Amino acid sequence: MPDRPYLFYELTNSLCAACLRKVEAKVVIQDDHVYLHKWCPEHRFQRVLISTDAEYYKLTRQTLKPGQMPLKYNTPIKYGCPYDCGLCPDHEQHSCLTLVEITDGCNLTCPICYSESSPRRAASFRSLEQIEFMLDCVVRNEGEPDVVQISGGEPTIHPDFFAVLDAAKRRPIKHLMLNTNGIRIARDAEFARHLAEYMPRFEVYLQFDSLRPAPLRELRGEDLTDVRGRALDRLNEHNISTTLVVTLKKGLNDDEIGDIIDFALKQRCVRGVTFQPIQSAGRLEQFDPARDRLTLGEIRQQILKQSPLFKPADVVPVPCHPDCLAMAYALKLDGCVTPLTGMIDPQVLLHGEGNTIMYEQNRALRDQLFALFSTGASPGSAATSLRQLLCCLPLIAVPGHITYDNVFRILIMQFLDPHNFDVRSVKKTCVHIVHPDGRIIPFDTYNLFYRDGRERQLDRLREPETLVPLTVGGGGHG
Ligand code: SF4
Ligand code: SF4
Numbered sequence: 001m002p003d004r005p006y007l008f009y010e011l012t013n014s015l016c017a018a019c020l021r022k023v024e025a026k027v028v029i030q031d032d033h034v035y036l037h038k039w040c041p042e043h044r045f046q047r048v049l050i051s052t053d054a055e056y057y058k059l060t061r062q063t064l065k066p067g068q069m070p071l072k073y074n075t076p077i078k079y080g081c082p083y084d085c086g087l088c089p090d091h092e093q094h095s096c097l098t099l100v101e102i103t104d105g106c107n108l109t110c111p112i113c114y115s116e117s118s119p120r121r122a123a124s125f126r127s128l129e130q131i132e133f134m135l136d137c138v139v140r141n142e143g144e145p146d147v148v149q150i151s152g153g154e155p156t157i158h159p160d161f162f163a164v165l166d167a168a169k170r171r172p173i174k175h176l177m178l179n180t181n182g183i184r185i186a187r188d189a190e191f192a193r194h195l196a197e198y199m200p201r202f203e204v205y206l207q208f209d210s211l212r213p214a215p216l217r218e219l220r221g222e223d224l225t226d227v228r229g230r231a232l233d234r235l236n237e238h239n240i241s242t243t244l245v246v247t248l249k250k251g252l253n254d255d256e257i258g259d260i261i262d263f264a265l266k267q268r269c270v271r272g273v274t275f276q277p278i279q280s281a282g283r284l285e286q287f288d289p290a291r292d293r294l295t296l297g298e299i300r301q302q303i304l305k306q307s308p309l310f311k312p313a314d315v316v317p318v319p320c321h322p323d324c325l326a327m328a329y330a331l332k333l334d335g336c337v338t339p340l341t342g343m344i345d346p347q348v349l350l351h352g353e354g355n356t357i358m359y360e361q362n363r364a365l366r367d368q369l370f371a372l373f374s375t376g377a378s379p380g381s382a383a384t385s386l387r388q389l390l391c392c393l394p395l396i397a398v399p400g401h402i403t404y405d406n407v408f409r410i411l412i413m414q415f416l417d418p419h420n421f422d423v424r425s426v427k428k429t430c431v432h433i434v435h436p437d438g439r440i441i442p443f444d445t446y447n448l449f450y451r452d453g454r455e456r457q458l459d460r461l462r463e464p465e466t467l468v469p470l471t472v473g474g475g476g477h478g
């Protein structure tokens with residue numbers, strides 16, 4: 001009797017990529033790759049690559065910790081996940097990061113934009129009153145939100161932009177981020193100087209996809225090399241905490257991961273790099289989901305291959321949402337970069353409050369680590385921002401001379417689309433977005449079902465007998 005060519009690992013629920021009907025999905029392992037096998041009564045069999053690293057996939061499945069609940073849920077459980085967002089009481093994680101979109105307009109027209117933002121939508125600015133309401137909704141759910149990201153479209157073109165930042169700063173938000181393509185920062189010296197006034201607990205989340213013109217032209221529609229360079233000059237000048245956000249497309253710029261990490265480490269203002277594989281959404285062309293997908297697992301493999309700094313134990317699943325987030329922390333001290341994550345007992349990472357530290361040989365580093373990861377940070381010190389940055393890690397204290405400037409963070413952030421959608425995983429997502437009506441909705445499901453009136457079509461999915469294909473798309477800064 002012949003064996004199956006794969007190992008049937010587990011069962012979950014996904015979506016049919018054509019009609020978005022909820023369908024059963026087998027998770028199977030074949031040749032060290034992990035696939036979803038789905039079957040829709042109407043659109044038949046679908047095979048989707050979800051990881052090129054079966055061992056790491058299994059590790060993410062073992063990285064389990066109880067979810068943290070928000071103070072409030074906002075919708076009832078009625079139709080079943082993912083049709084009840086949110087947050088409905090069945091959601092398994094509070095908002096570690098919440099996006100507040102203040103406009104659909106943009107000064108670019110990126111071919112990959114998942115909110116299809118462009119100058120044509122420039123008039124669609126949310127009013128300050130509406131934005132204050134949305135910020136209040138985050139505070140209502142979270143009390144003291146960990147990270148709020150002002151996003152768009154391109155938020156810096158909003159006529160009340162600084163009033164929006166002031167409104168956010170008036171609320172008990174631990175860390176405020178600005179998601180931007182950097183054009184305004186590059187072109188307007190006074191604007192950059194004004195941004196610096198929002199430090200500390202403020203960070204620029206800067207679109208930065210490539211060091212080469214060709215990938216920029218393909219992803220963004222124009223060569224932004226000069227814009228990126230000038231924006232970084234200004235951010236360095238004012239030492240405004242910055243994360244470089246790299247959208248990776250398979251075969252286009254995934255060979256630049258190591259170079260971008262090296263480049264980032266040389267920038268005074270840069271605290272880390274976030275890598276995001278591109279989604280099948282918005283203006284993207286078609287591709288074969290069983291073969292062409294760039295997954296979190298593959299990006300992690302490429303970091304390990306392209307950057308001599310990090311070893312496998314240094315790039316680990318983020319415990320609150322291990323399927324879609326992986327992280328590596330390093331300490332930048334006196335020109336020396338030391339990965340931290342691999343030195344921490346995984347049990348400490350997992351169980352948050354734990355105090356067990358695995359020491360390494362380097363005595364100085366050992367002392368630093370002890371100080372860095374022991375408890376008892378005093379509010380208002382530099383330690384506060386470091387502790388907030390590591391909100392998914394144990395509470396930490398930092399000695400006076402180590403600040404947020406010394407931390408370098410690599411994050412891999414993968415989103416779910418109709419192909420790789422996994423109901424088990426989406427229930428744990430901690431990256432959320434505020435709907436203009438005040439609901440807090442997982443970013444992944446927002447882009448599928450709740451953005452720009454898409455919910456009207458969702459009504460039909462909630463009545464399974466009248467299924468029709470939907471148009472699929474997603475939010476700004478793809
Ligand atoms: S994704 Fe979360 S909020 Fe949305 S329906 Fe599922 S459990 Fe509820
Ligand atoms: S991806 Fe960002 S910069 Fe590009 S069009 Fe969309 S909102 Fe604008």
Ligand SMILES: [Zn+2]
Nearest residue numbers: 016019040043
């Ligand atoms: Zn279908």
